[in-house]
Amino acid sequence: MKSDPVLYVFDLDGTLADTAGDLMGTLDHIMLGEGFAPTPLEDSRSLLGAGARALIVRALEAQDKEVSPERLNDMFERFLAHYETRIADESRLFPGVVEALDALEQRGGLFAVCTNKVERPAKLLLEKLGVADRFAFICGQDTFGIAKPDPRPLLKTIEAAGGEVRRAIMIGDSKTDIATARAAEVPVIAVDFGYTDLPVSEYAPDRIISHFSELPDAAAAFFAASEGGKDDVMAG
Template identity: 75%
Template sequence: MLYVFDLDGTLADTAPDLMGTLDHVMTQAGFATTPAEDARSLLGAGARALIQRALRQQGATVDAAREDEMFRLFLAHYETRIADETLLYPGVEAALDELERTGGFFAVCTNKIERPAKILLEKLGVIERFAFICGQDTFGVAKPDPTPLLRTIAASGGAPARTIMVGDSKTDIATAKAAGVPVIAVDFGYTDRPVQEYSPDQVISHFSELPKAALRLLG
């Protein structure tokens, strides 16, 4: 069984470093910082969307060239602090160990750009656990389009009928449903509404619950 994980808000609590980077970019561009408590509603769709959402929140707009400049600054600055405060969520590695013992293998499908996704997973010490890591730019299309998930499954040597998606947001749930893949949602990630409202197949509140949730899906 292949388990495909989202990254931000699912495997790792990346909000402190992402929001710190956002504040750096926004202040460099002459805008205000963003309250940390807004992270759950702003994160989850990638760096460019994060910048766009932060600007919208302030009632601000920029032209395409300036947005590109802010995006490039975001990526460059983020790599300098990518794992300063970011941590895997409790129980991640133990859950992977347990799933692996029953034949599970793993991949990542994130709306993060591929390069920082790989850098982060390496710094967190878990990159070798994933057969394939797909970023927003890997296949030129982002979630909730099902293409990156389906191509991640293929690249990992899996099959949709033997795959479970694990994510934290409406985007992940919509992606899995469009791909015809069951989805388990964590309820501690980055979403502005309770993840249960988007009708995932299972909801967990801690990674220790993941193996049993997977078993329920498998009947």
């Protein structure tokens, strides 16, 4: 008797793809246009991960600056418009992503994305990177009007992708992803090469991987099919 498929729900920026160059380049374009200083690329690990609006706010805070809600909204809208013009100029999938998806798919795995990126650029980026069709559902910050770390985007993504919570696993790179998975009572694997100000081990994910080649075996630790077709979810 074949076990139910596992749904792998991925974060996007810092997990599936290294997008810092295009995001920070867009941020500098907006900040310089507003008369603010550019932001060093090396600061991206602590600034990225919560969406474009939060990125702008964090960059302003780093300069001890503050703008009105109206001005912030205008900067956010112009950020989105400019970002789409260069969305994959420098962005690339992390090494081993395609091979990991192939291996997991051979095991019957299904895939979805749950990101704090706005849905339209999230889909556009995945199309440019040639993997959009691998995902049964792509959830952005505005898809359900709720952002991570609220668990509802993850839970709704699992449902929309045709998965089940008991057979789902989150793969992310940050405190936000781990908190989201914990709140949804879904196991979480963290990559250690993403965008986080502290080492991801500080947030106690269930597993940590340093390359996508490690993902299939790390995920298998949670979903080991027993004889007779029943599954044991193993938290480790």
